[in-house]
Amino acid sequence: MRIAVVGVGAMGCLLGAGLSAVADVTLLGDWPEQLAALRRDGLRLEHPDGRHSHHALSVADDPAAVGRVPVALVAVKSRQTPEAARLIARLLVADGLALTLQNGLNNRAALRTELGRERVALGVTSQGATLIAPGVIRHAGHGPTYLGRDAALGPAQQACLAELAALLSAAGFDTHLVDDTDALVWGKLAVNAAINPLTALLRVPNGFLVEHEPLLDIMRRTAGEVAAVAAAQGIVLADDAAERAVGVAHATAANRSSMLQDVERGAPTEIDAICGAVARAGAAVGVATPLNTRLCHLVGQMESGHPAPGHPWGGPPSSTPASATSSARWRAAKHPSNRATSPGWSTDSTRQRGKRVEVITTIEEVRAIRHSQGMASLGFVPTMGYLHEGHLELVRRARRENDHVAVSIYVNPTQFAPTEDLSRYPRDLARDLALLRDEGVTFVFAPDDATMYPPGFQTRIVISDVTQPLEGARRPTHFEGVAVVVAKLFNIVQPTRAYFGQKDAQQSVVVRQLVRDLDFNLAIVVCPTVREADGLAMSSRNKYLVGDQRPAATALNRALRAAERLWATGTRDGEALRRAMLAVLAEEPLAQVDYVSAADPTSLVEWTADILPGAGVLLSLAVFIGRTRLIDNILLSDATAGDE
Numbered sequence: 001m002r003i004a005v006v007g008v009g010a011m012g013c014l015l016g017a018g019l020s021a022v023a024d025v026t027l028l029g030d031w032p033e034q035l036a037a038l039r040r041d042g043l044r045l046e047h048p049d050g051r052h053s054h055h056a057l058s059v060a061d062d063p064a065a066v067g068r069v070p071v072a073l074v075a076v077k078s079r080q081t082p083e084a085a086r087l088i089a090r091l092l093v094a095d096g097l098a099l100t101l102q103n104g105l106n107n108r109a110a111l112r113t114e115l116g117r118e119r120v121a122l123g124v125t126s127q128g129a130t131l132i133a134p135g136v137i138r139h140a141g142h143g144p145t146y147l148g149r150d151a152a153l154g155p156a157q158q159a160c161l162a163e164l165a166a167l168l169s170a171a172g173f174d175t176h177l178v179d180d181t182d183a184l185v186w187g188k189l190a191v192n193a194a195i196n197p198l199t200a201l202l203r204v205p206n207g208f209l210v211e212h213e214p215l216l217d218i219m220r221r222t223a224g225e226v227a228a229v230a231a232a233q234g235i236v237l238a239d240d241a242a243e244r245a246v247g248v249a250h251a252t253a254a255n256r257s258s259m260l261q262d263v264e265r266g267a268p269t270e271i272d273a274i275c276g277a278v279a280r281a282g283a284a285v286g287v288a289t290p291l292n293t294r295l296c297h298l299v300g301q302m303e304s305g306h307p308a309p310g311h312p313w314g315g316p317p318s319s320t321p322a323s324a325t326s327s328a329r330w331r332a333a334k335h336p337s338n339r340a341t342s343p344g345w346s347t348d349s350t351r352q353r354g355k356r357v358e359v360i361t362t363i364e365e366v367r368a369i370r371h372s373q374g375m376a377s378l379g380f381v382p383t384m385g386y387l388h389e390g391h392l393e394l395v396r397r398a399r400r401e402n403d404h405v406a407v408s409i410y411v412n413p414t415q416f417a418p419t420e421d422l423s424r425y426p427r428d429l430a431r432d433l434a435l436l437r438d439e440g441v442t443f444v445f446a447p448d449d450a451t452m453y454p455p456g457f458q459t460r461i462v463i464s465d466v467t468q469p470l471e472g473a474r475r476p477t478h479f480e481g482v483a484v485v486v487a488k489l490f491n492i493v494q495p496t497r498a499y500f501g502q503k504d505a506q507q508s509v510v511v512r513q514l515v516r517d518l519d520f521n522l523a524i525v526v527c528p529t530v531r532e533a534d535g536l537a538m539s540s541r542n543k544y545l546v547g548d549q550r551p552a553a554t555a556l557n558r559a560l561r562a563a564e565r566l567w568a569t570g571t572r573d574g575e576a577l578r579r580a581m582l583a584v585l586a587e588e589p590l591a592q593v594d595y596v597s598a599a600d601p602t603s604l605v606e607w608t609a610d611i612l613p614g615a616g617v618l619l620s621l622a623v624f625i626g627r628t629r630l631i632d633n634i635l636l637s638d639a640t641a642g643d644e
Contacts, residue, residue: 099147386425487514505618
């Protein structure tokens with residue numbers, strides 16, 4: 001069997017080394033130092049009993065070099081799953097199988113979004129692996145691996161799963177096929193939530209936690225929160241989550257958790273997929289998760305370069321030898337000369353080059369900096385991250401017009417319907433901060449869901465008329481979510497001016513209505529749409545476009561320009577303008593029209609007859625290119641055409 005292992009970190013290498021003895025295996029990743037070491041010297045594997053072995057592995061950084069395979073094992077960090085899914089779509093044969101053995105929640109869902117339910121299986125492994133250096137890993141401990149049978153899998157995939165289980169067993173991994181993996185996933189999540197953040201915050205091996213009663217108490221309570229959230233969803237764990245976590249910490253006393261390894265390399269952690277996921281799931285079912293929420297916040301602060309002073313919850317004193325040693329390691333790891341490039345599909349580039357952008361994660365910190373620095377004027381750019389040149393133009397405009405600039409980066413879950421792309425919406429905070437590093441930003445506000453929507457949150461904001469047509473007609477709850485998050489951000493940041501892009505034209509109309517109705521003391525500035533050289537409006541969702549989809553997407557702009565040319569000839573008939581756009585879109589085979597519109601720019605009511613003199617028209621459209629839904633618009637008036 002040909003197998004692609006996606007991810008060249010410690011676990012990917014461990015799986016690849018074992019399976020290479022019984023199958024045709026290629027490791028796929030983009031960590032240059034690791035790939036270079038594996039190509040040059042092979043993999044040096046240190047076994048739990050102290051033995052060493054050497055393995056020549058086939059590696060690649062391009063899916064095209066791998067070719068089509070029947071099986072892909074996913075061994076990347078959870079934050080990298082959406083990108084890995086897109087790579088795997090290029091690897092798998094039509095009836096192939098992707099198996100996730102990752103930490104955290106929602107990896108299977110992210111893979112299914114790209115690959116389909118019938119091609120994704122869920123597994124859980126207790127194997128331990130530690131990265132020592134590029135090309136060198138330690139097999140830190142043996143443990144069972146479980147692969148979940150799933151009725152959603154097709155017959156070919158079921159057969160593939162059984163064969164893969166046999167191969168893993170032949171490779172020396174204790175592997176079992178099971179019918180229910182949910183309890184196993186949540187059980188592992190409880191262990192990870194209890195151990196990983198604490199070891200990362202304190203910079204200590206696992207065994208250090210069980211030597212201090214306050215830390216044992218935190219571990220037990222954190223794991224207990226995970227079990228409570230699982231139970232609220234009807235998932236009963238096989239054993240006591242708290243004692244299981246303590247037992248694992250005892251059994252792996254010398255191990256350094258994967259999160260600690262990430263911290264020491266200056267790499268992004270999986271805290272959002274572990275404690276953050278628990279907090280979000282708890283909020284959804286009404287179960288309080290204060291410790292998971294707090295741990296997520298503290299690790300997030302540390303990642304952003306603002307570690308909390310001292311040890312949380314009265315942990316071991318700094319004079320403790322292990323603690324002092326770990327602190328020294330932390331300082332050494334943060335020094336640029338000592339930091340290795342992190343493995344995976346992205347790196348924390350703000351720590352590698354340019355100046356750091358201050359990241360704030362709590363409301364209290366925003367308010368403190370807002371008032372402590374005596375900001376005469378503050379420009380604010382709210383975003384959902386995965387920034388592009390359009391966002392940067394908003395930042396530059398804000399910088400020209402204000403003394404200080406703040407940017408928020410938050411993927412707001414309340415504006416996504418259950419069927420939309422929340423789980424796979426592109427996220428890469430390190431990338432965003434790198435883009436902002438030279439833009440003169442005073443601070444970035446990057447809250448988590450628990451900060452924006454704490455347990456018990458109940459408030460809704462309903463804006464009537466202008467939310468009903470266009471996007472509102474297709475996404476009925478969208479603008480309610482937009483209104484709430486924008487109102488909260490305005491209240492938290494208290495900007496002088498807030499900057500939005502014309503590309504989201506209806507959103508700008510809705511936000512202006514919100515500001516007028518609720519008497520917010522700020523100005524709304526709408527800036528022109530920024531486009532690629534071929535006319536495609538810049539959007540974070542453009543990342544989804546692959547192959548022929550990218551040139552096909554230019555049909556949106558071409559349709560708008562066709563209507564604009566008709567307007568320039570003197571046509572003021574709304575229906576004629578809509579027909580002009582539809583005619584262009586009909587010529588693009590990959591385009592599936594959601595709507596086209598020629599509406600009043602203020603009320604968003606469709607022009608059904610002649611457009612009144614001086615009224616102008618907002619031409620807008622929403623079109624699916626493959627599975628990606630794109631929007632665009634231009635604003636026309638009697639004075640100017642194409643003024644965006």
